[in-house]
Amino acid sequence: MAGAFVSLLLEQITTVLPPQVQEELNLVGGVNTQVGKLESNRDAIQSILKDAERKQVKDKAVRVWLAKLKDVCYEINDVLDERSTAILKREMDEENARSCKKMRYSFMRSPIIGLNKGNRDIALKIKAVSEKLDEIAKEKDMYGFKVYKATDHELQRLTSTSLVDDSSVWGRDDEKKSVLSMLLAESSQEARNVDVISLVGLGGIGKTTLAQLAFNDAKVTAHFEKKIWVCVSEPFDEVRIAKAILEQLEESTLNLVELQSLLPRVSQYIKGKRVLLVLDDVWNENQRQWEQLKPSLAGCARGSRILLTTRKSVVANMMGTNHPICIQTLSNDACRSIFNHVAFLQRSEDERERLIDIGNKIADKCKGLPLAAKVLGGLMQSKRTREEWEDVLSSELWGLDEVDKDKVEKEIFLSLLLSYYDLPSVVRQCFLYCAMFPKDYNMRKNELVKMWMAQGYLKETPSRDMEVVGEYYFQVLAARSFFQDIKKNYREDIIFKMHDIVHDFAQYMTENECHTMDGNNLGEASVETSIARVRHVSMMLLGETAFPSSIHRAKGLRSLLIDNSGDPWRGAALPDVMKQLTCIRSLNLSQSLIKEIPKEVGKLIHLRHLNLKGCGELVSLPETMCDLCNLQSLDVCWCRSLKELPGAIGKLVNLRHLCIGGSGVAFMPKGIERLTCLRTLDCFIVCGGGENESKAANLRELKNLDHIGGRLEVRNLQGGGIEDAAEAQLKNKKRLLCLDLNFCEGDENRLGGIEDSNLIEVLQPPSDLERLTIGRYGGIVLPNWMMALTRLQELRLNGNLEVLPPLGRLPNLEWLSLRGVRVRRLDGGFLGIEEVENANIKEGEIARVTAFPKLKTLEIWNLRELEEWDGIERRVGEEDATTTSIFIIMPQLQHLSIDNCPLLRALPDYVLAASLQELRLSCCENVEVLPPLGRLPNLESLSLVRVGVRRLDGGFLGIEEVENANINEGEIARVTAFPKLKGLVIVGVEEWDGIERRVGEEDATTTSIFIIMPQLQYLSIWHCPLLRALPDYVLAAPLQLLDITQCPNLSFTASVRLGKSSHT
The missing domain is CATH 3.40.50.300 (P-loop containing nucleotide triphosphate hydrolases)
Known part of the structure; x- marks a missing residue:
């Protein structure tokens, strides 16, 4: 099915040639006439394309006509792209010539000779493809297509779509x-x-x-x-x-x-x-x-x-x-529940009542298939009026019978087809492009958007970058249930899949456009009939499978993704690909064993997207790569053997994404400042001297790169000068959300002192920054701009810091990590409450102060000099007659990890907040007394590893106060310790006391009943050579996994019921 592809290709045929080359066209007879016909045929075909795309589902002849039209449109698109590339290269050559101050005569003479010949060749190609389009346009009258006026309002109707939580399941x-x-x-x-x-x-x-x-x-x-x-x-x-x-x-x-x-x-x-x-x-x-x-x-x-x-x-x-x-089909009620859950998301009750009757009739057409109900529900999210809902209910597509049941299930096909045709053509194209991936393939949103962009599917507007448009299209398709299993990985990238039925539908609609090849269908004969017309291919190559030469016949190939576990590039396979497949826009060779990119890569003039991520043996990139003036995205992350980027990288003036994190690249080449289109620069490496200094860029080359956003790491900062750092003007990079400022990598003992302080002071980031890391910092204080980052959500500090600013006053901070800093005390200054305590407060007034109001995660690691961590005298919310201030400290804290703080004696009271879910205390041998942790109502995970505590008793459980309390005669106190604890790790404990009364027991003298760890599932006990027994309440817990290691004196009752256990 070629309709969506053709529509987008036609849109890309705009004004064919600019005025400056019109004179050359006059040398080729009839070209100007053909240019006019090309544009008029484009408009005429565009007006009937909507009807043609719908008719092709039933009419094979229309499908054939659209396929021919699509092939010609691809040819035209390639020719026009070749023309625009030639013009761009000419402009670059002129700019380079001017910058080199060449004589006017030598500058004019050489470029014009090349340009004339190039224009003549392109003009001949335009004439040829225009004649082909003219012939196809004449054939359109045979099919009686309806004419539709072009509309631009379709996309606006999609603005209300929302992602749906698909975790709910009905009727199963x-x-x-x-x-x-x-x-x-x-x-x-x-x-x-x-x-x-x-x-x-x-x-x-x-x-x-x-x-x-x-x-x-x-x-x-x-x-x-x-x-x-x-x-x-x-x-x-x-x-x-x-x-x-x-x-x-x-x-x-x-x-x-x-x-x-x-x-x-x-x-x-x-x-x-x-x-x-x-x-x-x-x-x-x-x-x-x-x-x-x-x-x-x-x-x-x-x-x-x-x-x-x-x-x-x-x-x-x-x-x-x-x-x-x-598995039987769902009942109508279950289907309606699924449909309504999606279709009425974020709608008012009035809307629901007005549309529910039609909605039930639409849901009944799902024939008991939950996927159909989700797809139709996603479609109806964008329909606001009753008339629109009735149009869907009465659509003629429900009567469609011409479906190849060997390729796609008819029952789900109709629902998918309705939702598909409701999308704008450009979004349909973005969806169909995904048919090139194998079934169950883990797609990555950011990578897919770059691939869409490389094909020209995303159009930039004055207010929205192409990447923003692609993000929106992704959201639309996800809301329609064309994508599923959507989740974030540890790098915050969104990973998702297509349902296998949806994948079948996409392949059915693309026919020969997209192709997946693997070890079972790489032979010449199996792809002979279709390979020449394939545009997008993914190859799954295993072992020693060689790259198939049959792919060379796909001269119009635009996308090539190679997923391999061996080395298919033996001999001249890769250079041959680059010589033969010159129309490629997107090339993915990630995770392969290639050692170098051949110089022939410079022939891929249409290439926009090149993914070399994870090519661990790649040692060099050729200078010819810098001839790819259309390149938008280059990814060499985790290419550990790659030591430098091409020296002329500044020629890649259309580059928008340059990713080098995790690679072996040691410096940034001069000319980076020319890449003013960059939206992503994940890492900038300062050279700082040595043999590469003469060809390395300095920090001031960041000055003009104001469009970079997302995450930026600046590495080896100690090698940058203060003047260069000031010229970088990081505060103007308004799109930056995450900034890593890292000093001397690989030297843990370096002392930067005043130099580091002065340098970081001039690297002020934009005020909207959300995440900041300062690593291996030699200064003893943080820069003055730190407290101006009021939108900061995550802060990681590592280095020689001796004084911390009042970080508790950062209103949006959710994650704080202090590693290796040299502070001796965390007190009210750290919380940001000293000024309040010392302020003049009028008699009778109460100051309510919240420190770290949104903090959820706190890491205190390797603070070897930390001795005191002060609490506060008044606990959260307490007040009395003399109170002038109430302090609320870390009210949302959920995760607390303290590791390798050997001088720390105690934890402050405020970290034991009711919200705490996870506590990890490790290698803090000076902490000899634990607070009553059992009283934390939401604690689910607790690790006590090599702390100074030798005995776990009632104080640890938090029940001593209850046992010693005065209880009225006849009353029974029911006490639960660790009510939600599921995981417990104990290392280095010598005694672990039980309680006299087991869970739920009571007699005539009992005044309290203790319920201890009623939800404990996982218990790990390591290196406790003196521990002889487990407490009774542990043996009564619903354990599923018990892991005991190097506890030679420990014995426990064999009656404990476990899902899994080990005892070594």
Whole structure:
């Protein structure tokens, strides 16, 4: 289906040639006439394209016509891009010539000769493609297309869309209970260790969701020692499945490429363990392929399970299913619940009442498929009027019968088609582009937006960058449920997938446009019929699989993604690709074993996006790369062998994203200041002398890069001069959200002193900064601008600091990390409350002061000189007759970690806030008394590792005060200590007292009942050689995992019930 591609390509055909080259066109007969026809044909075709795109679903002849039109549009687009590139290079050459102060005669003569010839060649190409378009335009009258006026209001209707929490599941309670029962039951056959459970049903019916519910259930997690999830999909690749299993068993498989070497390792890891293996979306009916994997799973313990999802009963039978579960369609009520949850998100009750009757009728058309209900719900989010809802209900697309059921399920196809056609053409194109990725591929939002941008799908406006437009399109598609499993990784990048049915739909709609190649379909014959028309390809290459030469026939290829675990680039494969596939806009060679990029890369004049991330053996980039004046994105992160960037990188005037973090690059080349289009520069490395100084940029080259945003790390700051640093003008980089200022890398003992203080003072960041790191800093005080960062959310400090400013007065700070600083005392000055205490307050007035009002995480690590951490006399909210101020300190603190503070004697009272969920106290041998931690109502995780406390008693639990309290006769005090604690780690304790009355016991003399750690699930006790017994309340807890190591004198009752245990 070519419609969306054609629409966007036509939009890219604008004014063909600027006035300065019109004279050259006159030398080529008939070109000006063809230029006029090109523009008129463009407008005529654009007006009927909407009707043609809808008719192609039913009419094969229309599909063929659109495919021809699409091919010609691609040709035109390439020619025009070649023309604009030639003009840009000419302008750059002229600028370089002027900067070199060349004589006017020599400057004019050479460029014009080249330009004339280039213009003539381009003019001939324009004439040829315009004639082709003219022929195709004449054919359009054969199909009786309706003419529609172009509209620009479609996008505006999407502004109300919102992402939906898709964690809620309706109508599957009974099925979930059945699956859990089968997973947790004893094995059904005496001689069989692994039972197979199959979930069988239509695509989009909820099989994967049901499997996920079971996989993530707490009882299942406790029952199985190892849980493994593998998406199988098509084709059934034994090597990929084995690698996926091993990687989830915590082993790298980078150098393992043969099944014979993978399977024994799988057997070794799971031998004797109770294992749950989920095989999602299985299609393969070949018994032989499955038999190759089965022996490696035979050694796991009795009670192990394989849970598979499939659309085919024959697959379930082939895999030896003991327990088939046929997943039925949902009831109408359940479908309505899903639909309403999405469609009425953020709507008023009045709107809901006005539209609910139509909504129920639309939901009933989902035929019990939850995915269809989510997709239609996402569609209706953008529909505000009753008339719009009625239009969807009465759409003629509901009557569509011409669907290839071998490629996509009809029931879900109609819902997807309705939502798809409701999108603007550019958003449809962005969605269809995702068909190039394999099924179950983990896409990254930022990378995808760069790829969209490289194809010209994103148009910049005066108020919105292309990246912002791409972010919005992503949100729209996610709201329509075209994307799912959306989550952030540890680097804050959004990762997501497409449902396999949605992927089927995208591939159905793109036909030959997007293609996925793997080890099973790399042969010449298998791609002969379609490869020449493919535009976007992803290749999954395993082991020693060579790069297929058949791809050279795809002369119009625009995207190439290589996902490989071996080295497919032996010999001249990569140079040949760059010679043959010159239309490429996006090239992804990440994680490959290439050692160098060939000089032929300079021939890829259309290239916008180059991803070399993780190419650990890459040692150099050619200077010819700097001829790629259209390049928008270059990623060499984690290319550890790469020591420098090309010297002429300043020629890449359209570069918007330069990512070098984690690479071996030692300095920034001169000319970086010319890259004024940069939106991302993740790292700037100051050279600071040595052999590279003559070719290295200094800090002042940051001055003109005011568009950079997101995160910037400035490394080796000690090598920068104060004047250069001041010229960098970081405060003008208004888009910066995260800034890392790091001094001398690799020298922990460096003392920078006054020099560091003066340098950092002139590196004032923008006031809207959200995250700041100052690393290996030699100064003893922080810069004066620190307290002006009122929007700061995260602050990490490391270095020789001896005095801290009143950080408690930063109103939005959520995360504070102090590592290796040399402060001796944390007091009221650190909190920012001294000024209040010393202020003159009128008699009778009360000052309410909150320090660190939003702080959630506090890390105090390696403060070897810290002795005192002062509390406050008045606890939170207390007041009496003499009180003039009330202090509320860290009211939202959830995570507190204190490590390697050997002189610290005690914790302040205020850190034991009611909100605290996690406390880690490690290597603080001087802390000999613990506060009553058991009284923390929300504490879920507690680690006490090598502290000075030798005995855990009632004071630790917080119950001594209750035991000693006066209780009226006949009254019973019920006391719960550690009510929510789930995980406890103890290292180096000598005694651990129990309590006389066990949980819930009482008699005639009992005045209190103690409930201790009622939710404890995980207990780890290490290096406690003098510990002889566990307290009674621990043995009564619902433990699922008990880990005891190097505690030779410890014994415990065998009656304790555990899900998993170890005792060494």
